[in-house]
Amino acid sequence: MSNQKNQITEEDAESTLLLYSGLEDAFIGTVDRYGSPPIACYSKEITISILTKQFKLSVKEANDRLEYEYLQNDFGHATPCFLEDRS
Secondary structure, three states: OOOOOOOOOHHHHHOOOOOOOOOHHHEEEEEEEOOEEEEEEEEHHHHHHHHHHHOOOOHHHHHHHHHHHHHOOOOHHHOOEEEOOOO
């Protein structure tokens, strides 16, 4: 047996699709960008719905949470995006 530890290289980390726990139903697909790995794309409408139901938040509170907990994150090239699909 090998004593080598499994290591994630910087290249592996950059090519990994970052997904948010708890927002599985809001995941609508991936976005391809030239020169960068694909990123996860979430629906803002479904995210707000999840936050209001799951955490019993008002729509304003859910929007604030979306802004603070998701939109302000920076995971470099792997940072997911949110589609503005609210009417």
